[in-house]
Amino acid sequence: MSDTTPATWKAYLDGEMIDLPATIDGIAASLPQERRQTFLDEAHAAPASELQLILGHWSLETRPDIRAADDEIFARLETGDFADCVPLDDTETGAA
Numbered sequence: 001m002s003d004t005t006p007a008t009w010k011a012y013l014d015g016e017m018i019d020l021p022a023t024i025d026g027i028a029a030s031l032p033q034e035r036r037q038t039f040l041d042e043a044h045a046a047p048a049s050e051l052q053l054i055l056g057h058w059s060l061e062t063r064p065d066i067r068a069a070d071d072e073i074f075a076r077l078e079t080g081d082f083a084d085c086v087p088l089d090d091t092e093t094g095a096a
Contacts, residue, residue, distance in 0.1 A: 009059055013066050020059040020066075027055060030062035 006026060008019040021027045024043050028036050039058045046054045060067055077085075 009056065011060065011063070011066050013063075013069055018063065018066065021062060022055065022059060024055070027058050027062060031058070035061070 007022040008026075009022045011018050011020050021030050024040070027043075028040055031039055039061075043051070043054055043058070060070075076083075
């Protein structure tokens with residue numbers, strides 16, 4: 001029996017930290033069957049310099065709720081609504 005913890009990335013949804021799979025096998029197992037082969041084909045064809053980006057993209061695809069929340073945030077920002085945004089140089093809130 002292995003004591004190894006599966007590799008994961010962290011994402012946040014509504015303030016809650018969520019573990020996402022961070023291996024080819026973990027991502028493939030977490031995807032719906034109809035999307036699995038597309039992911040595997042893309043991952044296996046990827047040059048090493050792009051593999052982490054591809055895995056990150058597909059890892060997020062295992063959680064459509066996170067992707068939808070991100071899309072909502074970006075849509076709001078595109079309209080100029082910056083409510084709840086903190087500038088990186090805002091030293092009063094400690095964001096810098």
